[in-house]
Amino acid sequence: MKKVLLVDDEILIRETIRDCIHWENEGFIYCGDASDGEVALPMIEELHPDILITDIKMPFMNGLELCTIVRQRMPDIKIIILSGHGEFEYARSALSIGIEEYCLKPISSVDLIQLLRSVSRKIDKERSEKAQIDHLRQSENENKAISREKLLGDLCSGFLTTTEALHSAALLAVPLISRYYAVVVMDLRYTEEREVSSENLMAAAKPPLEQAITLNAEDRTLLKQANAYDDGTVLAFQQSRTKTGWIVKGDTIDALQERIKPFRKLQDSMAEQDGSSCAISIGIGSIQDRLQGVHVSFLEAEEDMHWRRLSRQNRRNLWEATRSKLYKNIFLDRQAFISFLKVGSPSETPSFIKKFAAVLQPVDWDASLIGYYILNDITLEVIRTAEELYRQPEAPDSFLQPFQSHIESIKTWEDACVYLTRLVEQFWLWRSRSSDRYAHLLVQVKEYIQANFDKDHISLQDAADFVSVSPSHLSKIFSQETGQTFIDFLTQTRIHKAMELLHSTQAKTYEIAFQVGYSDPHYFSNLFKRVTGMTTTEFRKKGTVPAAFCRAEGEPDESSKTVSS
Secondary structure, three states: OEEEEOOOOHHHHHHHHHHHOOOOOOOOOEEEEEOOOOHHHHHHHHHOOOOOEOOOOOOOOOHHHHHHHHHHHOOOEEEEEEEEEOOHHHHHHHHHHHEEEEEEEEOOOOHHHHHHHHHHHHHHHHHHHHHHHHHHHHHHHHHHHHHHHHHHHHHHHHHOOOHHHHHHHHHOOOOOOOOOOEEEEEEOOOOOOOOOOOHHHHHHOOOOOOOOOOOOOHHHHHHHHHOOOOOOEEEEEOOOOOOOEEEEEOOOOOHHHHHHHHHHHHHHHHHHOOOOOOEEEEEOOOEEHHHHHHOOOOOOHHHHHHHHHHHHHHHHHHHHOEEEEHHHOOEEEEEEEHHHHOOOOHHHHHHHHHHHHHHOOOOOOOOOOOOHHHHHHHHHHHHHHHHHHHHHOOOHHHHHHHHHHHHHHOOOOOHHHHHHHHOOOOOOHHHOOOOOOOOOHHHHHHHHHHHHHOOOOOHHHHHHHHHHOOOHHOOOHHHHHOOHHHHHHHHHHHHHHHHHHHHHHHOOOOHHHHHHHOOOOOHHHHHHHHHHHHHHHHHHHEEEEHHHHHHHHOOOOOOOOOOOO
8 A cells, every 4th residue: 555645734635634534544644644745754754654645835934945955865755736726837846846745735545546546557667667677787796697608608618609608798888808717616515414504505516615514714715815806817717516616817927926825825724634624625727828728627627637636535544544544655656656657767767666566565455445445545646747748548437447466466675666666657658749739630520520510410510520539638639739629610611602602602691600510590691690790791792801710710911811712
């Protein structure tokens, strides 16, 4: 029900209006009356009426003055002027203030009720429209947030070309452009013995994650520091219920390293814990100097996180195994081993292994698993380092299983030394194969794209199956070796072919779209315009390739290049 306040200096009129209408039956609340504007003003601020009925000619503060103040301070209140003066000047002044109705005394109760109902309907309509606008605005903001998450997620997953990513970022006002990029991923998982309510789990999964209940005070501070940049240099997005990603940007490498530092400290903090209550895994990708490199950094961050999780789980088992006093002092220096892998030589290997593995001599390989966990920990670190330095092995998990099987067969200290020697030799083999390893594979992939770009279903999975590698591995090495994502190269191949067809044939745009692999001509036209800066019609008239496109294809930096048939 709408609240009504009456202001009139004649008490008889106030009482008559108050008593001659059954307010609640008509859907209104009579919340009070006042003899002039000065008395009415504090009542209005206290009672917040929906409708104000006021006379004009009153002492102290007249109706027009009251209306002016109310309109400025409480614009939602609807005002009805009720006056015994019918002069035009009063009416014009009232209308200029923005009142709803202007009526002359005397007025019957029936007419007043109709007037109130009319104003009430106007209030209902405005409130309904406002609610719809608020709902649409909320939906728009939610959709924008979802679209932002999708943009950042698709960029990291390699589903967008650089042109598409920048176009979407401009529409969503996401500050994507930077000189350098790196990706950080974090997975929050709870150990089985912890019982966590769904509310806490969902709250902890939302970025920023400083409210994660497994973090101690110091780690919470580190995560808050990582999320503290409010200048658009750290773009957070939710990958899943438990996984969060960040695209970290910087104008210089030093600036970017500084922004990543809290994540690295938190990563180190997680590594030092025994894992009994820790549920955080963090991976950090390499720094890239172009937007399409975000995908590479993301893949590296995912792999880094995966191996750190395996390593942490192994260390938890190792921590359990070393509770026995007999094995408290057994410790292998992983960093010393990695350093030898990087700078050591085959001639130094026997002496280094004997010295390095000396602490394993007391281990009873038949009665305890301590030796297995120690060697498994070293193995995980070696594979992770090889993948990080040399993009080896192609499928890290497939290499881990044979090594773990070998560890299970170890029965003596001498067997352990043989195993460590094999691990060293395998690392050096990966290192020697790293140079130009993928040249032939990339040639095959590019030839496959050239032969199949006209098929609308061609995908990274198809190309990966063709060369017999995993899609994630192909995506990563393609980006690292060519400086382009698979999608970027496919798009440029298609657009380049479309340019040739536009220049050398009279085919319609929709026909050319189908010929270069796009089933949606409208999408093709928009993509062509975004990539080349020209519509298909404009290109057909000019017949030139933009210089930026030529450079992207690896051609000379010329102002333009004519496409030949």
